[in-house]
Amino acid sequence: MAKDLVKTLADLKEKEALEIVQNRLKAGDAPLRILDDARRALEIVGKRFSESEYFIPDLVYSGEILKQITDMVKPKITKGQEVKRVGKVVMGTVAGDIHDIGKDIVVFMLDVNGFEVFDLGIDVPAQKFVDKIKETNSKVVGLSGFLTLAFDSMKETVEAVKKAGLRDKVKIMIGGGQIDDQVKGFAGADAYGKDAMEAVKLAKGWIGG
Amino acid sequence: MEKQWQEMTADEKQEAQFQKLLKPKDPGGNDLKFQSPEAEATYKASITRIKDAVQLKKTPDRVPVTLLPSMFPFINAGMTIQEAMYDYDKCVAAFNKFISEFKPDMHIGAAAPGPGKFFEILDYKLYAWPGHGVAPEHSYQCNEGEYMKAEEYDLLLTDPSFYFRNFYLPRVFGALEGFTMLPPLTGILEMYGVAFNFIPYALPPVQGTFKALFEAGAEALKWAMAMGGSNGLLATLGFPNILGGFTKAPFDVLGDTLRGTKGIIMDMYRQPDKLLKAMEALVPIMIGMGIGAAQQTGNPQIFIPLHKGADGFLSDEQFKKFYWPTLKQVIVGLIEGGCIPFPALEGHWGSRLKIIQDIPKGKSMWMVDQTDMAKVKETLGKNACLIGNVSSSMLRLATPDEVKAYCKKLIDTAGKGGGFIMGNGAFFDEAKPENVKAMVDFTKEYGVYK
Numbered sequence: 001m002a003k004d005l006v007k008t009l010a011d012l013k014e015k016e017a018l019e020i021v022q023n024r025l026k027a028g029d030a031p032l033r034i035l036d037d038a039r040r041a042l043e044i045v046g047k048r049f050s051e052s053e054y055f056i057p058d059l060v061y062s063g064e065i066l067k068q069i070t071d072m073v074k075p076k077i078t079k080g081q082e083v084k085r086v087g088k089v090v091m092g093t094v095a096g097d098i099h100d101i102g103k104d105i106v107v108f109m110l111d112v113n114g115f116e117v118f119d120l121g122i123d124v125p126a127q128k129f130v131d132k133i134k135e136t137n138s139k140v141v142g143l144s145g146f147l148t149l150a151f152d153s154m155k156e157t158v159e160a161v162k163k164a165g166l167r168d169k170v171k172i173m174i175g176g177g178q179i180d181d182q183v184k185g186f187a188g189a190d191a192y193g194k195d196a197m198e199a200v201k202l203a204k205g206w207i208g209g
Numbered sequence: 210m211e212k213q214w215q216e217m218t219a220d221e222k223q224e225a226q227f228q229k230l231l232k233p234k235d236p237g238g239n240d241l242k243f244q245s246p247e248a249e250a251t252y253k254a255s256i257t258r259i260k261d262a263v264q265l266k267k268t269p270d271r272v273p274v275t276l277l278p279s280m281f282p283f284i285n286a287g288m289t290i291q292e293a294m295y296d297y298d299k300c301v302a303a304f305n306k307f308i309s310e311f312k313p314d315m316h317i318g319a320a321a322p323g324p325g326k327f328f329e330i331l332d333y334k335l336y337a338w339p340g341h342g343v344a345p346e347h348s349y350q351c352n353e354g355e356y357m358k359a360e361e362y363d364l365l366l367t368d369p370s371f372y373f374r375n376f377y378l379p380r381v382f383g384a385l386e387g388f389t390m391l392p393p394l395t396g397i398l399e400m401y402g403v404a405f406n407f408i409p410y411a412l413p414p415v416q417g418t419f420k421a422l423f424e425a426g427a428e429a430l431k432w433a434m435a436m437g438g439s440n441g442l443l444a445t446l447g448f449p450n451i452l453g454g455f456t457k458a459p460f461d462v463l464g465d466t467l468r469g470t471k472g473i474i475m476d477m478y479r480q481p482d483k484l485l486k487a488m489e490a491l492v493p494i495m496i497g498m499g500i501g502a503a504q505q506t507g508n509p510q511i512f513i514p515l516h517k518g519a520d521g522f523l524s525d526e527q528f529k530k531f532y533w534p535t536l537k538q539v540i541v542g543l544i545e546g547g548c549i550p551f552p553a554l555e556g557h558w559g560s561r562l563k564i565i566q567d568i569p570k571g572k573s574m575w576m577v578d579q580t581d582m583a584k585v586k587e588t589l590g591k592n593a594c595l596i597g598n599v600s601s602s603m604l605r606l607a608t609p610d611e612v613k614a615y616c617k618k619l620i621d622t623a624g625k626g627g628g629f630i631m632g633n634g635a636f637f638d639e640a641k642p643e644n645v646k647a648m649v650d651f652t653k654e655y656g657v658y659k
Contacts (some may be wrong), residue, residue, distance in 0.1 A: 001579075002593055005448065011480070012495050014478070014479075029599050054524075055521060055522065055524045055527065056521060056522045056523075057474040057477055057478075057522070057523060057524075057527060058524075060470075060471055060474045060475075061474055061475065061477075061478050064471075064475060096343065096344060096347045097350070097358045098337055098342070098343065098352075099350065099470075100353075101353065101470050123343075147347075147348060147350070148602075148605055148637060148638045148639045148640070149347055149348070149638060149639060151602070151605060151606070151639070152639070177556065178600070178601045178602060179602075179633060180600070182602045182603070182606050182607070183602050183606065185606075186606050195521060
């Protein structure tokens with residue numbers, strides 16, 4: 001039996017993990033089973049992160065290994081096969097702010113924890129959040145921002161959601177460099193999360209899964 | 210006979226620097242003419258207060274207070290960031306008004322917006338700024354990327370200046386494309402062959418790059434004159450700026466603008482030895498950058514913004530292996546060169562305090578953003594002066610009474626026995642002016658040591 005992908009990837013052994021994937025593909029293993037193992041490994045990575053055993057470099061590195069695995073496996077997936085998702089989240093860095101590192105880590109952690117994430121990118125106008133919520137019926141919205149100007153953009157985004165009549169249909173979480181509970185109150189968001197795993201915890205609490 | 214600078218100990222150098230600050234000169238080298246005896250007294254009292262807070266030998270007469278804004282003075286004056294970046298006179302006028310009104314013991318000058326036209330001339334790609342990727346009313350922000358490639362460590366290590374000129378600079382400044390065609394300067398050795406080295410300077414792309422450099426230099430000088438004028442004027446009004454320049458932690462040099470956040474993370478796993486070697490090579494360069502700036506400006510305080518050492522970014526093991534050793538060497542090197550390192554602990558640093566407290570006593574000042582100040586005082590605060598930590602969210606969202614209550618707590622804990630300068634924790638843009646005022650005025654009143 002080949003070495004265990006879940007453990008190897010969770011331990012961030014890049015070369016070994018890629019080798020295992022290659023061998024399993026050669027042996028005709030189902031691509032979705034490989035991806036499922038990879039996701040389970042990343043769940044362990046997330047758990048280790050929330051227990052302060054792993055840190056941001058470990059998250060980013062695991063994401064990089066996962067990307068390579070996905071690139072290897074994806075061409076072998078036949079149409080109609082899809083990974084089951086636990087819920088939908090709309091994410092973006094708010095208007096005026098172009099910082100993406102923190103947001104990308106949150107998107108990544110939500111994704112590997114089974115959420116379907118609609119990443120609107122950076123400098124996202126309030127209306128774009130509203131449109132995406134309507135289009136996707138997402139129950140959770142994540143607003144990211146690094147600068148103090150993001151305080152106002154977050155508030156404006158929450159207000160736009162309210163104006164569109166969607167405020168009681170979604171939960172809104174915020175995070176980023178200078179964000180704290182005081183900003184949460186100011187912006188009218190439902191929660192502030194200090195890191196990516198808190199975002200996962202919040203989303204799971206709201207959506208389940 | 211007075212001791213020569215080279216013969217002085219770090220203690221003597223620092224003392225000499227403060228004595229020089231206590232006898233400020235005008236640009237002509239004559240004694241600075243203050244606008245009033247009160248202004249002179251205010252200036253000297255502020256310097257003495259900062260000196261006592263930094264040296265940890267004597268309790269100052271009161272807690273000094275500083276204001277370290279990013280764009281606040283310009284936003285508060287009703288200007289857009291774009292105006293502050295392009296109209297140097299307007300920028301300086303707003304900053305002068307800000308300092309004259311809020312009256313801190315120390316400021317760091319009006320340089321935060323930077324010269325917009327200069328960035329345009331050089332086609333700067335590393336940042337988005339008003340009119341170039343962000344709205345006129347918003348601050349400039351970094352376009353992160355891998356401007357240095359993973360396989361380029363050997364090039365950097367062999368000849369850092371050559372690497373910067375021929376590879377890094379043309380990637381971050383569009384107008385410096387011509388640099389890619391230049392040979393290394395170290396090939397210019399003897400009569401035979403010397404002329405070959407100069408042929409590229411005849412090529413149109415190289416000449417275009419030099420033309421852009423001349424223009425950029427003229428623009429930078431124009432801007433620097435406005436900044437210098439502001440510092441000079443504010444000094445005559447009694448408000449010192451002791452900032453000499455800045456340098457960086459070697460890990461941040463590579464992780465911020467060369468390899469980028471993701472790039473340096475990959476290097477930690479895939480080529481840790483190369484990364485460590487490159488950081489070692491950067492140590493003398495970063496020390497030289499700080500000392501050089503201090504000599505050029507005559508001011509000893511060298512700012513060191515600290516980014517990727519913050520809590521949660523690295524594990525303790527990674528911090529001890531990759532971040533701290535070379536940063537400590539830079540800090541110690543600056544101190545031995547007579548500078549006052551001024552590192553800023555941006556974000557949270559609670560898990561690093563026991564490690565970073567191991568520095569020479571009474572030689573540096575640390576800006577604290579969101580770390581619990583009581584804990585910082587018990588550790589790093591034993592060896593260094595602390596600045597901060599009124600948060601950006603508090604300045605922007607709280608009431609003046611809440612700000613005062615927080616400042617009281619800071620003075621009672623961090624201010625105990627001296628070694629503390631009241632100030633904001635992170636460079637701030639939007640804020641309520643009444644909160645900024647409350648921070649300064651309350652400190653002047655409640656912060657008096659009895």
